[in-house]
Each structure stands twice: as structure tokens, then as C-alpha cells.
Amino acid sequence: MRGRMPMRPLEEIADAAVRVFLAQGFRPAGISDVADALGLSHGAVYTYAKSKQALLHLALVRVLRPDTVAALEVPVPTPTADEVVALVESWAGDRTALPLLAGASTGPTDLPPAAELGSVVDELYSFVEQHRTALQLVERCAEQLPELAQWYFVQRRRAMVGQLGDYLAARIEAGLLRPVPDVAVAARFVVETVAWFAMHRHNDADSRMLTDEDCRRTVRHLLISAFPAVEASHDRDR
Numbered sequence: 001m002r003g004r005m006p007m008r009p010l011e012e013i014a015d016a017a018v019r020v021f022l023a024q025g026f027r028p029a030g031i032s033d034v035a036d037a038l039g040l041s042h043g044a045v046y047t048y049a050k051s052k053q054a055l056l057h058l059a060l061v062r063v064l065r066p067d068t069v070a071a072l073e074v075p076v077p078t079p080t081a082d083e084v085v086a087l088v089e090s091w092a093g094d095r096t097a098l099p100l101l102a103g104a105s106t107g108p109t110d111l112p113p114a115a116e117l118g119s120v121v122d123e124l125y126s127f128v129e130q131h132r133t134a135l136q137l138v139e140r141c142a143e144q145l146p147e148l149a150q151w152y153f154v155q156r157r158r159a160m161v162g163q164l165g166d167y168l169a170a171r172i173e174a175g176l177l178r179p180v181p182d183v184a185v186a187a188r189f190v191v192e193t194v195a196w197f198a199m200h201r202h203n204d205a206d207s208r209m210l211t212d213e214d215c216r217r218t219v220r221h222l223l224i225s226a227f228p229a230v231e232a233s234h235d236r237d238r
Contacts, residue, residue, distance in 0.1 A: 018062055026056060029052070081145065128194055193219060197218075
């Protein structure tokens with residue numbers, strides 16, 4: 001009689017789930033897709049996770065809190081939608097994503113306008129680049145999970161775009177940046193440009209060969225050029 005197959009590390013199951021959900025999103029993906037990625041039978045996956053929702057929870061834990069995967073209950077239980085949102089919200093709450101932008105939004109800094117804007121762009125780019133797998137997984141699955149979509153797209157991303165828009169509007173009103181036709185669109189332009197080059201370009205076979213450093217420097221240069229600054233008096237007096 002053949003013995004039972006040895007258990008795979010839960011991290012291995014999680015990595016396969018991450019790949020599948022990143023590629024397909026939540027609804028189109030199936031347990032069989034994760035099974036195929038692991039070379040397991042459909043039924044064997046239930047040894048590790050009780051449902052597709054449990055696999056999503058496992059995938060999110062893997063990218064958001066990788067050190068805690070080994071401590072999860074096996075098989076991973078099925079979470080509620082609120083528990084999925086709470087996991088992502090807890091991860092986001094542990095970090096102040098854009099402290100430079102938050103500080104600049106409360107009033108002018110000592111930096112020249114172009115340098116200040118460049119610092120804000122650098123901060124946003126670094127955050128997206130550092131957390132791109134986590135952000136992509138949440139974004140990909142939020143498209144098909146209403147509760148997660150409400151948190152990610154409405155409560156978080158729109159709020160961040162709005163904060164950037166407030167910053168741009170304040171600098172334009174102060175005469176430090178050139179007026180633009182629509183500040184809200186300009187803020188979205190900055191966010192989506194950064195998101196594509198720092199995150200989404202890795203999914204484009206014709207663009208993923210671009211280096212991180214070249215993309216980071218060029219995005220910064222072009223975005224600053226799109227909002228030419230009126231240099232402060234101390235710059236003109238040099």
C-alpha cells in the first residue's frame with residue numbers, strides 16, 4: 001500500500017496561489033489552477049486550504065506578512081470578506097505610505113518647488129516599487145471583490161490621489177507650480193504614471209527589460225518637467 005504524500009511547506013502553496021491570483025484575478029481562478037501550478041490533484045489542495053477564499057487569504061498573508069505564514073492554521077480556514085479587508089487594512093495601517101506628501105500638504109517646505117515635487121514623486125515611486133507584488137495582488141483581486149474594492153479603490157487610492165491633488169492645487173495657488181487644466185486629472189496622471197513604471201511594466205513583455213533605476217530617474221524628470229516650477233527668490237538671487 002502506497003504511503004501518503006509528504007506535506008508541502010505552506011509557503012510553497014502560498015507562492016503558487018500568489019502566482020495564480022496575480023495572473024487571473026480572484027473569480028476566474030480556480031482551485032484546479034493552483035493544483036496544476038503545484039503538480040497536485042484538485043482534492044489535495046484542500047489539505048492546505050478549505051476553499052478558494054482561503055487560498056486568497058493565504059496568498060495575501062504571504063505577500064503582506066510573510067513571516068506569519070508558518071503560524072497559520074492548516075488547512076487555512078475560509079475568511080469572511082470583512083476578514084480579508086481587515087488583513088489588508090492592518091498591513092496598510094502599519095506604515096505611513098507617504099509622509100513627505102503628508103508633510104508638504106500641510107504647508108510649504110524649505111525646498112525649492114522642483115526639488116519638493118521631485119521628493120514627493122520619489123516617495124510615491126519608492127513605495128509602489130517596494131510593495132508592488134502586494135499592491136498588484138490586492139488590486140487584481142479587488143476588481144472582483146466588492147468589499148476589497150471599496151477599501152482599496154475608494155478609501156485608500158482615491159484618498160491618496162485627492163491628497164496629491166490638494167498639494168498640487170496649493171502650490172499652484174501659491175504661484176510655485178504652473179497652472180494645469182484640471183488638478184484632479186493632473187494628480188491622477190502622476191499616480192498612474194508612477195504605478196505603470198514602478199509596478200505594471202513588469203507585466204508587459206515589451207517593457208519589463210527597462211531597468212528600475214532608468215525608469216525611476218526618467219519618471220521623476222518628466223513629471224517635474226510637466227509642472228515647471230516658479231523658482232523661489234533665493235534661487236533667483238544666486
